[in-house]
Amino acid sequence: MAQGSVAEVKEALAGVGYLADEPAALVSFLAQKLGKPVLVEGPAGVGKTELAKALSRATGRELVRLQCYEGLDEAKAMYEWNYRKQLLRIQAGGEAGWGDVQDDIFSSEFLLTRPLMQAIASPEPVVLLIDEIDKTDQEFEAMLLELLSDFQITIPELGRIEATTMPIVVLTSNDSRELTEALKRRCLYLWLDYPELEREMEIVRLHAPDLPETLARRLVEVIRMVRDLDLKKPPSIAESIDWARTLLLMGAEDIDRETFTQSMSIIVKHRTDIDLVAERVGVKLADPLRAEG
């Protein structure tokens, strides 16, 4: 189901709980219309994977996910022959001629389909998420090229498998290494960064609706202060949401120094970072109000 305009895409995404900014909505729209894959880069935790999930919910397509890691190869990503079954078949073949057996063991019954193959061969349209592609190596990227440009996979024994429905392909990268030119050329590029204050507030309020507005604003301001520091791992949007929920549970009404130090470990996850944040941001917050009388 193709949406008619960028605004509609934005609304559809918002409808399933993902607040996209203009570039994200535009690129998602173009991806559907042009049938090109999308390469999403950005710091960790800004919603790259979420975008793919939201797209799948918004368009009603199933999500096929390939999580990449170092050492991922074709057998785990594309397809693999079920060797054991094939061996058994040969053993059980007995007197049958080799010709028959050969046709049999290289049929689709003996083929184990992995995520990429599933996405291509699926009769229903899907969203294919290739997560953290920067963890793989260049050989893997080279292998993806045929898939990304023509949406087909070549299996030597079976021939070419072409996609009957056009999948929406989203590749995410944490920007830990530079991807090959050939890969980038085939994709539309989107850089997702930490959101602006207003939008982050909206996101926080969407996921923690009971949080009062002033508190939400204060929360986002403090988080932005924390992000400006030179941390090992700056807090991501997911952590903002977690913190919002924590504050709700704590019943806090404002973020004073005490609340902050108590709940700091929700947003800051390294020992050295905690010290730094306590020192720089903690002092800027107000002292807790002393109980009167």
Added chain:
Amino acid sequence: MPTPFGPKADAGPPGLAAKLLGFCEELRSEGVAVGTSEMLDAFAALGEVDWTRREDFREALAATIAKSQDDRRVFELLFERYFFRTAEAEAVQRGITEHEEGAPPAGDGERFDMSELSEAIREAMEAGDEDRMRDLARLAIAAFGRAEGSGVVGVDVQRIRRTLGLTAGQQPPAQDGSERPPIDREQLTGFERHLRRELERDLIERTETLPPSRPLAELDRALPTSPTQDLAAVHRAVSQMKRRLATLGHEQRGRKKGQFVDVRRTMRASLETGGVPLRLKYRPKRPRRPEIYVLCDVSTSVTSASVFFLSVLHALHDSFRKLRSFVFIERISEVTDVFEHERDFAAVAQKISSEGGVADVSGYTDYGRVWLEFLEEISEDLDPRSTVIVLGDARTNGREPHAEVFARIAEKAGRLFWLNPEPKLYWNYGDSVMSAYERHCDGAFECWTTKHLENFVNVVAGAKPAAE
């Protein structure tokens, strides 16, 4: 209806195609790799997008043409200049000014209500409505700008802003006593940008000339004072180097025996022999052997150059996976991990200077000792396919150069190159012992700008490949 090119410029397909091609040409001249396929994608994307919205137009172009953050930066600068200037250039060519359309000229009996204008601008800033802000900027200039303009754009921008009473932060209550929301600094900067742009347009109209456009490349060709600017140029030079050095071979499959049997492949091979595993297949050996070793001098005698060298190292790490890098002053210290875990250049530079652990008491380079340490600790890993690159000025402060140790390193490595941040004239002057080392190198080059780096790449690419 205004288009992104301004009210008068021709926005139809024939004109647009030519303009876009021109834009891509300019991008290429600034070093952004824009191929034909990207341009075709750009046209296809524009076909789906509403051009009247500047944001959508720009984002659609960016998504298909600028495929990294560095490229995006160049894209932004050029986009502003190209599409902005093109409209203006057309206007100047045709001798059109806005007044000819019958728009009311400024200060002509119409008195603008300042507080109304101020309110409208506040609303537009809150809403983030770029188009509205642009129109309001024009109005503001028409009201206040022309009469007492100082001619200097920056000054005028600030003056207009102050006259309108727009400051960031908390706001005094409105005339009717209601509270006004505070103005975000970023929003205000955005509005100032619009003011600036419109003032420049005005200036162009009045003077009927375009301000000269300075090629961006000039900005970062000189000795880098700000590493981040030059970083992009260095990255580009290094990715060229990567393509041409051709040491980026992955291990040939099944080349050497690993230690572990790969069951899956063995079983697959056994199908050919009726299920009997006659041939064992092995897992390829890991970890991979690095093919490039870089040694970088980070002492004070090469400070400005060492920033450049560090950016070269940074770029190398990005392009080559099999790379080990070391910094040295009096001792050697391996910094491969620092580069692996950190991609931001500023962070890397800071980490190296603080945790480098290479300086000793005096802080002056001791090349002889460095070679001894290198030979002892690291040179067993060298093989005929390795390339060693030394970045330094060979000023060994009167210490023993140990050229023979260097010679042994040169023998072990397949190729050895030296990049010197000083001009050739200075080599061997004072305490520089360049000649002692030069004779053992496969090539010694002067290198302190990206031009030299490209030169190095060319020479190296023309050289015969490493001994197999």
